[in-house]
Amino acid sequence: KSIIEIQNMTKTYRLGGEVVQALQGISLQIHSGDFLAIVGPSGSGKSTFMNMIGCLDRPDAGSYFLDGKEIARLNDNELAAIRNEKIGFIFQNFFLLPRLTALENVELPLLYRGMKIKERQQIAQECLKKVGLIERAHHLPSQLSGGQQQRVAIARALVGNPPILLADEPTGALDSKTSQEIINIMKGLNEQGHTIIIITHDWEVAKQAKRIVRIQDGRLFESRGDFIEAS
Ligand code: ADP
Ligand code: ADP
Secondary structure, three states, X not given: OEEEEEEEEEEEEEEOOEEEEEEEEEEEEEEOOOEEEEEOOOOXXXXXXXXXXXXXXXXXXXXXXXXXXXXXXXXXXXXXXXXXXHEEEEOOOOOOOOOOOHHHHHHHHHHHOOOOHHHHHHHHHHHHHHOXXXXXXXXXXXXXXXXXXXXXXXXXXXXXXXXXEEEEOOOOOOOHHHHHHHHHHHHHHHHOOOEEEEEOOOHHHHOOOOEEEEEEOOEEEEEOHHHHHHX
């Protein structure tokens, strides 16, 4: 079953007189349980595409069904609601709040949803267990390594139990050994049923995905790994 179905998506930016066609008619189906890597050179449209998949921005044209809902028909509030329900975001630079402990950072999305403290803490603790970091629950981000901070960020992405995890260069700030630990966690989450989408420049990361797609000049190509490695 397709959890994401994108047909002929386009996005054009206009800056003064300059017109940039960032996405030039992208179609992509992602099945529930997929583990997809999106690769491509700088400026090719990856971030733009991620913003579309993540319901952070709207395409100019084309259709996007997310878990059966047509995104173009939703107003801003509905868009935010479906984003919170369906997608957990993970970023290169973690985006943890420095004055909050690991546990408090993980709790934060639940606080915004108005959940009571006991329930919040229980869910956040379960998510920290899933990423193997419960023993660091009361540490501040500055007291954690980069890999540990990324694990906190993954736990935070998991608190709403979203079907999709969308990660933008999740290993971009990490050494190769730590990168592999993060990928192993994502593989585990994939086995537990989460659909994983990773944008990455790192071939060692991309080749571990079940599927690799390449974006070039705003167009998408389904690729076999050997093609990408050679290019
Ligand atoms: P984002 O769109 O997520 O900000 P960019 O595509 O701008 O990411 O690239 C982030 C960094 O990766 C930049 O410093 C860029 O120079 C570098 N980079 C871009 N393309 C490649 C590539 N093919 N291989 C390795 N590094 C790359
Ligand atoms: P990538 O993530 O692969 O580096 P982007 O999606 O960031 O690529 O950018 C694709 C193209 O769209 C680039 O030419 C970039 O300069 C342009 N672009 C991206 N965001 C904007 C914006 N907000 N305004 C104008 N042009 C943009």
